[in-house]
Amino acid sequence: MTALDKDLASIQEVRNLLTAAKSAQKTLAEMSQEQIDRICEAIAVSAYEAREKLAKMANQETGFGLWQDKVVKNSFASKFVWDSIKEMKTVGILNEDKEKKVIDVAVPVGVIAGLIPSTNPTSTVIYKALIAIKAGNAIVFSPHPNALNSILETVAIISKAAENAGCPKGTIGCMVKPTMQGTAELMKHQDTSLILATGGSAMVKAAYSSGTPAIGVGPGNGPAYIEKSANVPLAVKRIMDSKTFDNGTICASEQSIIVETSNKAIVIAELKKQGAYFLSSAESLQLEQYIMRPNGTMNPQIVGKSVQAIAELTGLSIPKDARVLIAEETKVGHKVPYSREKLAPILAFYTVENWEEACELSMEILHHEGAGHTMMIHSEDDAIIRAFGLKKPVSRVLVNTPGALGGIGATTNMAPALTLGCGAVGGSSTSDNISPENLFNVRRIAYGVRELDDLRDESPQVSIADSKINEEQLVEVLVERILAKLH
Known part of the structure; x- marks a missing residue:
């Protein structure tokens, strides 16, 4: 047989x-x-x-x-x-x-x-x-x-x-x-x-x-903006906690960091202090070849892998205690691997002059990939936080919390979920945490509360065109009808 x-x-x-x-x-x-x-x-x-x-x-x-x-x-x-x-x-x-x-x-x-x-x-x-x-x-x-x-x-x-x-x-x-x-x-x-x-x-x-x-x-590709008023050590800790959790396999995890020129030095120093390794230009190019496959999809060889495993795969020589790999980037696009979703402990690092530039860069990143999903902001300025919340093409703007755990509702009060809707902008039928x-x-059981006669009584019965009365006469007629209903 x-x-x-x-x-x-x-x-x-x-x-x-x-x-x-x-x-x-x-x-x-x-x-x-x-x-x-x-x-x-x-x-x-x-x-x-x-x-x-x-x-x-x-x-x-x-x-x-x-x-x-x-x-x-x-x-x-x-x-x-x-x-x-x-x-x-x-x-x-x-x-x-x-x-x-x-x-x-x-x-x-x-x-x-x-x-x-x-x-x-x-x-x-x-x-x-x-x-x-x-x-x-x-x-x-x-x-x-x-x-x-x-x-x-x-x-x-x-x-x-x-x-x-x-x-x-x-x-x-x-x-x-x-x-x-x-x-x-x-x-x-x-x-x-x-x-x-x-x-x-x-x-x-x-x-x-x-x-x-x-x-x-759809895919996540959330940028994390560290605004100049942020508590930098705490913001960095939250980003590092998120990006290293299960080696970055949660789609709400951070994919890039955006800083301002005014706080760039302190953020870099804090990232290094907490175990981030900044790649040189040559190292950045070396790793870049392994992030995406020729067809433009994420390379499964790096997904969920540790920094050490990625270094061995790519031939990089990095400190044994490194937790996250970071590459400075200036571009955004389908053919710019660092600007895209990387379900691994790898981050892009962008610098802008002010929060308005950060706002525009965030949207550019998200519109190329990750629209409708999630982004993070670390700030103590409520006005800027609200501005981000009003403009970003995402379903979740996470404030002062790790992206991976905040997005799924573990460190926020959103619905706990492992399926995160991306809304219409992300090609999803809902923006909810499912x-x-x-x-x-x-199913709605609805009792009748009005009759057709009630609807007719409530409808205007006077037309200026039909009655050929002037505006003052029309007002008088309407007032009389209202008074009659009250009595």
């Missing part, structure tokens, strides 16, 4: 998973808020207990980042996210306005396709499963092939916990044979209600062109 073609096998697997998920979701949709919350809590607890095991698996399998930081990510995706959403009303009647006579009812979207990247594989599975089920949906995952084993193990752990808590079998599914054709089938299938896409630009574009409603996330509230529709 001839073995089934790999692509065909993947497509059939997706169809089977979707059939099971659709059936399970019908049962899930009938459950109470208490039952749903019990399932979500079980998922969060099981994932939190396995946080270290899953972090090590992801690190060993992908070679990206630091397992210690992936433990933090798994903790964030499970315990932190659950604590933030557990009181959220997502089932049945959400709100009843007795005065306006309108009732809001939560309606699950159905079956969600969850696309998972290799940079944050286990934490993204935990997070997406939690927010999907909290909103009454089933979810089928398309795992990145380079993180397949750690993703499958995560799914196995949380599925078992969910089912033990009463979740219908099949609510959480995952492709075991991921192929591009299988993922395409998952996105385009009639039983898929919504795509939740986290990954590269090509994948996000495929999600939006699938014909299925999608929430996708939460359960993005994953259900609202």
Whole structure:
């Protein structure tokens, strides 16, 4: 008997998973808020207990980042996210306005396709499963092939916990044979209600062109502006903490630093003090060759790698205690690697004369790549902070906080999320940090409060053209009608 073609096998697997998920979701949709919350809590607890095991698996399998930081990510995706959403009303009647006579009812979207990247594989599975089920949906995952084993193990752990808590079998599914054709089938299938896409630009574009409603996330490329009023040591610490966290694999992490001529020297001195290594012109050119591939995409060989690993790859000789590599840059563009997203501990360094120039440079950087995502400002001047917030083409302007952790809502009070919407300017359907509230529709039950006669009575009945009366007469007529209504 001839073995089934790999692509065909993947497509059939997706169809089977979707059939099971659709059936399970019908049962899930009938459950109470208490039952749903019990399932979500079980998922969060099981994932939190396995946080270290899953972090090590992801690190060993992908070679990206630091397992210690992936433990933090798994903790964030499970315990932190659950604590933030557990009181959220997502089932049945959400709100009843007795005065306006309108009732809001939560309606699950159905079956969600969850696309998972290799940079944050286990934490993204935990997070997406939690927010999907909290909103009454089933979810089928398309795992990145380079993180397949750690993703499958995560799914196995949380599925078992969910089912033990009463979740219908099949609510959480995952492709075991991921192929591009299988993922395409998952996105385009009639039983898929919504795509939740986290990954590269090509994948996000495929999600939006699938014909299925999608929430996708484009690339980040956030500049960090250290304005002259900033607390420089603290600003530098936050940037260094962010850019070295899991070796820079979070898309909200800083990609460039912008300083003013007036504070350039003190910022450089502080960066060096905290472990940044400034590349010479020759070293900068040497590293530049490895940041992007010939087709203009990020080189996966540097993604999530340490400074030491990058130095070994590129032949650079750098101090052993260096934490981040920095190259001074003056240009911006598709063919200027330092001005683009680098999911590694590498930063561009720009100098401007004042905050107005910083404003324009930030927008230039973002419009070339990263529009709609995130930028950072370190400042004590509220007027400048507000000016940045009003003009920047991003969905998140983070103030005096690390970009990576502030963007996902860990060090800010934004919704905790590992999928960050980029808004219309970034080609996304929303600018939100994605939460359960993005994953259900609202049905409104609205009682009638007016009759057609009421609408006619409220409409102007006098026309100057028709009545041929002058302005004074028109005013008299309108005043009489108003007084009549009052009496």
